[in-house]
Amino acid sequence: MQTGQEITDRSGTNIASEYLTFTLGNEEYGIDILKVQEIRGYDAVTHIANAPEFIKGVINLRGVIVPIVDMRIKFNVGEPTYNEFTVVIIMNVLERVIGMVVDGVSDVVALNPEQIKAAPEMGAAMDTDYITGLGTLNDQMLILVDIEKLMSSEEMQVMDQVN
């Protein structure tokens, strides 16, 4: 996987950003590749008492205790099954390491600013607040997610809220 984020063409004007794309139900999503630490399978999750259903628990990622969020349950899409094909995206968000279960990881794509359109009010399983825009790649539509905003939101219940 490439880690470089910005690709500049010869004229140096069009700056593209790279996104990791994944599927949730029938929809294709994209997150900033720089937020992604690694992608791994789903195993050995320790349940956390009294946590919401979509927080599957914590795993041991090389000595670091990492919480796992199942986006399929959270956004009520796809089938929450757990087998050897279940994919967890480990992300670095706001100096924390968080794992996210999705239906599948597709690709890493580069999008130019003109390929990204503002998101309409409705349509995705995710709240529009967390969507930065819609990307178009060939005939495919990508829902670009502000993952930091999403993970730090109160509804995810991943972080202690500052009161």
Added chain:
Amino acid sequence: MSKEFCMTQSDQNNINIDLNQFNKVFFEECAEHLAEMEQILVSLPDAGPDDEQLNAIFRAAHSIKGGAGIFGFQDMTVVTHVLESLLDLMRNHEIAFSTAMVDLFLEAGDVISMQLAGHRDGSEVRQEAIDQIRTKLQQVIDAGSVANPVESACSPEHSVQPVFTADSSAVSRYEMEFTPDPDIFKRGVRLESLFAELEELGELTVLAELPVTPEFSTLDPEICTSCWHLTLVTSASEADILDIFEFVADVDQLKVHKVSQDSDINLHSAAPELPAAQDQDTADKAGNDVVDTALGRRAYDKNELAPAAYGRRTSETESSIRVGVTKVDQLINQVGELVITQLMLAQTAAVLDPVLYENLHRSLLQLERNTRDLQQSVMSIRLVPISIVFSRFPRMVRELAAKLGKQVELKTVGDTTELDKGLIEKIADPLTHLVRNCMDHALETPENRIAAGKERCGTITLRASQIGGRIVIDVIDDGAGLNRDRILRKASERGIAASDSMSDEEVWQLIFAPGFSTAEAVTDISGRGVGMDVVLRNVQSMSGRVNISSEAGKGTRVTISLPLTLAILDGLSVAVGDEKFIIPLNSIIESIQPTAQSLKTVNGKNVVHVRGEYIPIIPLYELFNMDAVVKKPEEGILILIDVEGEKAAVLVDALLDEHQVVIKSIETNYRKVDGTAGATILGDGRVALILDVNSLLQMRKKKAVCQ
């Protein structure tokens, strides 16, 4: 103090970030030097210190002074300078040692510590204490100097060292002969700013003199061949003047004479000629052979090379490096990971045919040994010897003994026992409390001891040892022992449940009750009853235990048992449904398999009857909303826990194992989880939550309220 000084101050601010970092190093080193000095002082024999010891003390004072000078802590330089001067005279046998000096030096050490704390933590610095100690030290120097006038005249070093007490109002005239190093310009010293600094002190007259005029062909503008006659009329002390020349002029390059106002006679009229002659000599050499003079330049340097003059550093001092604790913790983490990986490898390989894969199995065994060794070495980095704590007690005991009129001998055993740095910092307070208690309450006065048929001198023994995975520290005295009747009487006075039928062990436990004191009179040392409960709480916060054994008339032994490190916890792993939990061993009283008869209900809540007590049951599956195999208490296991006197029985499916686990935080990447104190990684690589029994009890109460 001056404009020049203010300027350097603001210059310092510009590079503040860097300086702070160095300041920290200085603070640490300074604290170490002070500790070393104190340790030597306290251990001095009555006959007085030998040269080695004197040199060691001098070296410590000198290092502090040098460091303080570099980092701009002038106030510290001033005190250490006087101290150093006195020590230097003693080192040269110009002033004889007396036992009163030990106390004086200790006091000076305290003042420097106070100044250090002032700079480091911003704590209060009492100026009068500083002035007092300076005056006291000065008096000793003056008395000694008067007693040895011959030596002071013939010692060239001495002519610089005497520091006259500054009578702040009196103005005096100083005449200085300053012969700088030929290479002083090369060292980046600017004489004009030096003179400007002097001028801030008072009225300054500067006269330059060229004793040797070099040939024009050999003239090197970077070589200083001039010497200077300075006359300063000031109210500042000679120490202040010397401070300005600190790091610029060496002893043989600067002569300072105080010429009092009324008598203008120069007592040392011969002295200026001597340096002038020397100067000519050095200047000549400077022209021909700069290297030669540079080598012989610093009297101190030379001395430092000569072991006889300064004393060697004790041979056991190993070289060391300072490393941040976070780096060490990271290392420990990574090695922990390696151990788990190794375990997983071993588990995977266990199913393979031992004959077919003989080589693999052998390598895996080797790996296991290596990782275990590695883990041990890495863990040992955090460990420090307990002598760091023990070393503070000799002085405390000495002073308290004098105050209380008791004779006490302190023995320490097992100084080299090592424990976690975090624990070392926390154990100091409880130990101090215990030793104070021994001194004040336990040990009798010499008369009473003789009457009781004991030796005049009481003994307090501090003993540290490692037993298994724990560190055991004993505080033992041979005093009067705990008075069972008095404790029981006090307990009933204070309304603490106690009866005559209690066993000795149970009675001794009573003294841990808050506010409990059996002392007849409250003294400023102890007796206010804010002792033992604090000791107990501190030790418990380190996952430790306190035990007392005592025999009337023979003495008392308080035993503190601590885990080796704070990063590791002794725990019992239990199963509830599919999950495993760790319960800290230090909160567990026992685990029982309840019989149907022992189970009762109160308001629909289960309680268990254990030895006359009804203890509420906390079903873990219910508290954590889990599917459990066992829902009825009689089918599972009850673990009795004790949280600050409150008992509860935790219902679990099964007991699994007892082991040491590495504590990890859940909050780093997630939020706080009620009922847990963190998490750990088990041998199979899975995460297990560590239960916090205190928070479990609170959860149960909250739940009861909700229902």
